[in-house]
Amino acid sequence: MVAELMIEAEGLTKRYGETEALAGVDFSVEKGTILGLLGPNGAGKTTAVRILTTLAHPDSGRASVAGIDVLKHPAEVRRCIGVAAQDATLDPLLTGRQNLTLVGELSDLGRVASRARATELLEQFELTEAADRVLKGYSGGMRRRLDLAASLMTRPPVLFLDEPTTGLDPTSRQHVWDAIRELLVEGVTVLLTTQYLDEADALAHRIVVVDRGRVIADGTPIELKQASRSARLHVTLTAPHPRAVEAITPLVAGRVHVSDNGRRLSAGVDASSGLATAVVRALDAAGVLVDNIEVRQPSLDDVFFSLTGGHIEEDEPQGGADGSRQSDVAEEGVVETAPASAPRGQGDGRQQLEEARP
Amino acid sequence: MTTSVVSYPTANRPRSGSSVFGALSDTWAMTRRNLIHISREPMQLSDVTIQPVMFTVLFVYLFGGAIALPGGGRYVDYLLAGILALNLVTSTMGTAVGLSTDLHEGMIDRFRTLAMWRSAVLVGRTAADLLTSCLCALIVGVVGLVVGWRAEASLPSIVGGFLLVLLFSYSLTWIAACVGLNSKSPESAASFGFIVLFPLAFVSNAMVPTQHMPGWLQAVADWNPVSAVCAAARSLWGDPNPAGSIRAWPMQHPIEASLIWSLVILAVAAPAAAHFFRRRMIE
Numbered sequence: 001m002v003a004e005l006m007i008e009a010e011g012l013t014k015r016y017g018e019t020e021a022l023a024g025v026d027f028s029v030e031k032g033t034i035l036g037l038l039g040p041n042g043a044g045k046t047t048a049v050r051i052l053t054t055l056a057h058p059d060s061g062r063a064s065v066a067g068i069d070v071l072k073h074p075a076e077v078r079r080c081i082g083v084a085a086q087d088a089t090l091d092p093l094l095t096g097r098q099n100l101t102l103v104g105e106l107s108d109l110g111r112v113a114s115r116a117r118a119t120e121l122l123e124q125f126e127l128t129e130a131a132d133r134v135l136k137g138y139s140g141g142m143r144r145r146l147d148l149a150a151s152l153m154t155r156p157p158v159l160f161l162d163e164p165t166t167g168l169d170p171t172s173r174q175h176v177w178d179a180i181r182e183l184l185v186e187g188v189t190v191l192l193t194t195q196y197l198d199e200a201d202a203l204a205h206r207i208v209v210v211d212r213g214r215v216i217a218d219g220t221p222i223e224l225k226q227a228s229r230s231a232r233l234h235v236t237l238t239a240p241h242p243r244a245v246e247a248i249t250p251l252v253a254g255r256v257h258v259s260d261n262g263r264r265l266s267a268g269v270d271a272s273s274g275l276a277t278a279v280v281r282a283l284d285a286a287g288v289l290v291d292n293i294e295v296r297q298p299s300l301d302d303v304f305f306s307l308t309g310g311h312i313e314e315d316e317p318q319g320g321a322d323g324s325r326q327s328d329v330a331e332e333g334v335v336e337t338a339p340a341s342a343p344r345g346q347g348d349g350r351q352q353l354e355e356a357r358p
Numbered sequence: 359m360t361t362s363v364v365s366y367p368t369a370n371r372p373r374s375g376s377s378v379f380g381a382l383s384d385t386w387a388m389t390r391r392n393l394i395h396i397s398r399e400p401m402q403l404s405d406v407t408i409q410p411v412m413f414t415v416l417f418v419y420l421f422g423g424a425i426a427l428p429g430g431g432r433y434v435d436y437l438l439a440g441i442l443a444l445n446l447v448t449s450t451m452g453t454a455v456g457l458s459t460d461l462h463e464g465m466i467d468r469f470r471t472l473a474m475w476r477s478a479v480l481v482g483r484t485a486a487d488l489l490t491s492c493l494c495a496l497i498v499g500v501v502g503l504v505v506g507w508r509a510e511a512s513l514p515s516i517v518g519g520f521l522l523v524l525l526f527s528y529s530l531t532w533i534a535a536c537v538g539l540n541s542k543s544p545e546s547a548a549s550f551g552f553i554v555l556f557p558l559a560f561v562s563n564a565m566v567p568t569q570h571m572p573g574w575l576q577a578v579a580d581w582n583p584v585s586a587v588c589a590a591a592r593s594l595w596g597d598p599n600p601a602g603s604i605r606a607w608p609m610q611h612p613i614e615a616s617l618i619w620s621l622v623i624l625a626v627a628a629p630a631a632a633h634f635f636r637r638r639m640i641e
Contacts, residue, residue: 085464
């Protein structure tokens, strides 16, 4: 059975003056799934969402939502979608409840139904206490939750969330994630844009990576990680040993990197089952004592950086990184739950990175 | 969060927004939104509440004694129509600023993704401003009675005078809407008030008879729609109307002139505003 496509974009292009926001973008989203549109700032994510939500016209290409042509029948599309845009698009002078009711009434839900639905959503998003306060006094996280609630007023089958957690603290972020996961149970189709790899990894069934207006990768999170084949072996020895490098060289791909006066070894590997065991045996046979061994699957950070050509330094991870993540078994699919930091950030973004090159 | 958030297929599908009923309910929702704004920031209303009181007191007691009306009559009776017109004309600046603010905040994008009648953004705004204008008219009338204004006319005629001024100011809100839709920021929309509305309100017979103005200025003032509206209100209220002796056509037929001005402005500015709005929405 072929799954129904609820969102389809074909060859979308869009220029804003000199800037080529989209240079031919294709993707589709199956009913009841979440697609993560992932990319750095200015990659074209928001432009794609604006086209699909009838806010912008593409210069060329085709788009449909819930089987309806976005360009030919924008009014019909608006009946099927909920949108939570990047900047909070609520009225700061109205209360939370008034905002939701306004959206409901403008969507022709009727006054009584709008009020009932607003009360329901306020409760579900844990905003009942703040419901009758003016929005000016809301925290960033509360606003985002209200924005999400507003987009759900009409129970739309297709939902667009443009960077729903940008700028939120970790707790609020988790809150929004939980809310988005709830939607899946109901069969809603979601297009989510994000700059955060961990967010796409945590929520999306499929990820489309965009950079400079083009799709540069498309697949499930696991597929994307496998495609980059950049697993990395990290071994910490009890003491430096002259035969250690020689012992593991046959098991790894490429050169073995030695640091910490010979105590730490690292190398790129083709992650295969039993690799950690093989490495430990080889070192044991050579008489080398091992304190710690770790096979790190590529994180989406690694994938993303290798795809977008992000700038990566050949650097051993910071001292704390290994120490705090002691594990004696090879980890399958280690995914960093990174703090809310931009992946391209020169600072904290890079701390999660460990030599992504294969 | 355990209860169902969304059901698919859509259980209570929104009704069609294209019907007249849908358009009206959208307009009413937008009007209420704008009225809530005013209740949150009552100072927004100062131009239709405090300002009329200040102007009335200022002109009646400060300047009133120095102004002699050609043809006689009490200045306070002459002034009231002018105060009403002055306040309503200058308050249309609020329409320009409010609309411009809406366009520069994210809210408009939310509206654009809803299955609503889009023009409700414009109609709801001007409707809310018309309601505040009615409040202003009430305040001016009451303050006028307190300081001694009396109308020598039947009740329908008096009400007609108020309605004529309200119609004119409503037509001006559509010009203000055009300005708001074309301005780069709410601040530049506000400058519209000083550049256009104040000369429009003051270069007229609103505060002083035009007879004492230099010839060229009097010609401008006599053909200023605000003069026609003030003269019409005065004649409907049975108040002194020195402009009746001026030969310019609008001064001879102030009621007809006021209606023509108002309807022509509406017929041009409302479609123009709708056009500018659509143009702003294209991306």
